[in-house]
Amino acid sequence: EDKVVQSPLSLVVHEGDTVTLNCSYEVTNFRSLLWYKQEKKAPTFLFMLTSSGIEKKSGRLSSILDKKELSSILNITATQTGDSAIYLCAVRGEYNNNDMRFGAGTRLTVKP
Amino acid sequence: EAQVTQNPRYLITVTGKKLTVTCSQNMNHEYMSWYRQDPGLGLRQIYYSMNVEVTDKGDVPEGYKVSRKEKRNFPLILESPSPNQTSLYFCASSLEVAGGFSFRHNEQFFGPGTRLTVL
Numbered sequence: 001e002d003k004v005v006q007s008p009l010s011l012v013v014h015e016g017d018t019v020t021l022n023c024s025y026e027v028t029n030f031r032s033l034l035w036y037k038q039e040k041k042a043p044t045f046l047f048m049l050t051s052s053g054i055e056k057k058s059g060r061l062s063s064i065l066d067k068k069e070l071s072s073i074l075n076i077t078a079t080q081t082g083d084s085a086i087y088l089c090a091v092r093g094e095y096n097n098n099d100m101r102f103g104a105g106t107r108l109t110v111k112p
Numbered sequence: 113e114a115q116v117t118q119n120p121r122y123l124i125t126v127t128g129k130k131l132t133v134t135c136s137q138n139m140n141h142e143y144m145s146w147y148r149q150d151p152g153l154g155l156r157q158i159y160y161s162m163n164v165e166v167t168d169k170g171d172v173p174e175g176y177k178v179s180r181k182e183k184r185n186f187p188l189i190l191e192s193p194s195p196n197q198t199s200l201y202f203c204a205s206s207l208e209v210a211g212g213f214s215f216r217h218n219e220q221f222f223g224p225g226t227r228l229t230v231l
Binding site: 009034043044045048088090099100101102103105 | 145147152153154155156157160168170171202219220221222223224225
C-alpha cells in the first residue's frame with residue numbers, strides 16, 4: 001500500500017537552531033513530492049521536487065529529494081519563532097489516477 | 113484575488129442530518145480535491161476530480177459524495193453524517209494539463225478549512 005511517513009512527529013528547538021525534517025515514501029509511479037507549511041489554517045506551498053539531487057531553496061528553507069532512497073529532507077536554518085508550524089510532506093503518484101498522499105506531518109515548535 | 117473558498121467555515125450538526133460543504137475556486141483549475149485532517153493522521157484525501165464530470169475516490173471516501181457539474185465548484189456531501197466524520201475539512205485545487213509535469217501543475221491551493229462537528 002502506498003504511504004508517506006514523516007519524522008519526527010514533533011520537534012522542539014530554540015531560535016537559531018537548524019532543523020532537518022524527513023519524509024520517506026512508497027508510492028506507485030512517483031511523480032512529485034511537495035512540502036507544505038501549515039500554521040493555524042490552510043497549508044501553504046513551500047516546494048515541489050521531481051528530480052533527485054537538485055536542491056530547492058527559499059530563504060532559510062531548503063529541500064532535496066533522493067529518489068534512490070525514496071526520501072526527502074526539509075532543512076530550516078537559523079530557525080525563528082515564526083517557523084513554528086506543522087510541516088506536511090505529500091507525494092503525487094499515478095496510483096489510482098493522480099491522487100495526492102500526505103504524511104502525518106511534523107509539528108515544529110521554535111522557542112525564543 | 114485568486115482563491116479557494118469553502119462554506120461554511122464552522123458547522124455543528126447532529127447524526128443523520130444531511131449536509132453539504134461548498135467549495136469554489138476562481139483560478140480555472142481542472143483538479144479539485146477534498147481532504148480531511150485528523151490529529152496524528154495528517155491530511156487524507158476523500159475524493160478528487162480531474163475535470164468536470166470526472167470524480168474519483170481517494171483514501172477515505174466512505175460516507176461522502178461529491179459532484180463536479182461545473183469547473184469552479186466541487187461540493188462535498190454527507191448524506192447521513194456520523195460522529196466519526198467530525199474533522200477539519202480542506203478543499204484544494206490545482207492547474208492540470210494532460211501530460212504536464214511542471215511546477216504549476218502540481219501546486220495545490222487550499223481553502224481556509226471547514227471545521228465540522230457531528231454530535
